[in-house]
Amino acid sequence: METTTQCAVVGGGPAGVMLGLLLARAGVKVTVLEKHADFLRDFRGDTVHASTIRLLDELGLGNGFGALPQSKLGNFRLPAGSGDSVVLADFGLLKAPYNYVAMVPQWDLLTLLVEAAEQEPGFTLRMNTEATDLLRDASGAVAGVVYRTRDPLTGETNGSGEVRAALTVACDGRSSALRSKAGMVPREFPVPFDTWWFRLPRTADEDEPVASISPRFGASDVLLSLTRKDYHQIAYLAAKGLDPKLRAEGVEAFRARVARLRPDMADRVDQIRSMDDLHMLDVKLNRLPRWHKPGLLLIGDAAHAMSPAGGVGINLAVQDAVAAARVIAAPLLSETLDDGHLAAVQKRRWLPTVVVQTFQRLLHRAVFSQVMAGKQPNPPKPLVFVARHVPGFAKLPARMIAFGPRPEHAPGFARRKP
Structure with a gap:
């Protein structure tokens, strides 16, 4: 079976579903393909940072988010040796109401986003649908995806087809099948x-x-x-x-x-x-030097796999989706999208990605490498001294963790009142 859409989004995680919601609110016809039958899967991150909480408020989803089961993290402590620790980031020093990090089951967050997206006429979510290859046009540009479907009860393959699209966005995670099919290889960083x-x-x-x-x-x-x-x-x-x-x-x-x-x-x-x-x-920390090819854009873990350290992966992926929607929505609607627009998405999100991954690499060396080697964590002494003795210092790392570098706001076309 062959269908046509303006944007095919592969992967129904936080980046893919958020992008689908935003584009649909802009009037773009968007199809999200998710290979699983539901979102009820363990072993995925739960941290929702203040940048994402603020974004949900801007989208008119704050009340729904607040009703989800959750707990709030008030600070981030860094092991400082001999069983001691120091408060590196105090979220309570930030301006309310965005002065905490929420722990929310990811399937609840995804359900909230999908329910909002399904109110838009241009949004389609296809579960049990796994993208297996890329379609290309006569020039070699990506023109959509090949997919196969599975029976939700048996898991057996029961169909296949194609989705043709002006743009395909790979949000299919750190083991991205589309990234592999496109011949794109990320730069790997050591993880302990x-x-x-x-x-x-x-x-x-x-x-x-x-x-x-x-x-x-x-x-x-x-x-x-x-x-x-x-x-x-x-x-x-x-x-x-x-x-x-x-x-x-x-x-x-x-x-x-x-x-x-x-x-x-x-x-x-x-x-x-x-x-x-x-x-x-198998924990990865990597990033692609180039996130796009004609007709194809990669965001989230498909473009830059994050370490679990700091729990920032979900939020960085969501920020990618917001930046992408702001850049590509109008060109998709006017049928003027080109590789320059895709490059603009990477340019917007490159610095935040590098900054966060650099922070994770430092955390790996200062804490996790020490622990894995059977040693006491030994963060830099000047950092420990400043964290303990400089009033208000904990607000700076708190803002960096809670909002990240270059936090994104909801585009005007996607904003709604509660």
Whole structure:
């Protein structure tokens, strides 16, 4: 089956759904392709920073967002050795109401955005639809995508087709299939750790708020627990390349690792029944030198994979989507879109990407590399001194983390009143 749209967005994550919503509000005919049957998947980020919260207010979605289950982070602490820590960023020093980082299950955020987008006549979301290749026109420019569909019950392939579009936007993540099909190779930066995700049940007497995050640092590993309604979503961080060793040691040894870091959960680690219950994430930190080709634009993790450090990935991807919508909406409507417009999107978002990734690389060296090597985290002493002794200093990194460099505002065509 062949369909035609003005913009084909591949990937129904935060960047793809936000871009679809914004373009649809501009009057662009946009089709979002998502390979999964729903958004109810674990092991994805939950941090929604102040820049995104402000954006949702500008889009008229603030009340809906506020009604979602969430907890609020008031500060960001940096391990400073010998079990001590220092407040590096105090979000409470920022101007209300954008003086916190929210922890919100990502599927709830995506559902909120989709419900808003589906009110626009030009928006189409196609679930169970996986883009597998690029279509090209006679000049070699990208002209859409080839896709296959899956049965939502069996997962078996049950169809295929094409979506032709004036622009294809790849929002399909760090393992982007479209990036590979386009022959685009990102520059990789070293990362000292990988992440193993799994679930543990939550007991009825626990009082941690839903969506809160609880970090625990060990001798050479880290455990992060994200609290859901009925269970804990756990991330175990250890040295990159350790996966074969962990699996060779077996599930009993892994349970012991978890119990050591979270003694309060030792009574339920037997719920990790085998090593197959672990979902290993090969953590990447990279970026493409060029985010576009004629007819094709990459944003979010497809253009620049982010480390989990700082939880900024969702927000940087959303900011990419806002910048892209502002630049490409009018040219799409007037059928004047060219490669210069796509280059303008990258130019707008290049500096924020480099700044955030540089911050993550510094955090890797100062904290995670030290921990993974079995050492106490040793952040720069001048930074620790300033954070402890200079009044108001914590407001600067708080603003950088909460809003990031060059935060984007909703385009006028997308704004709505609550």
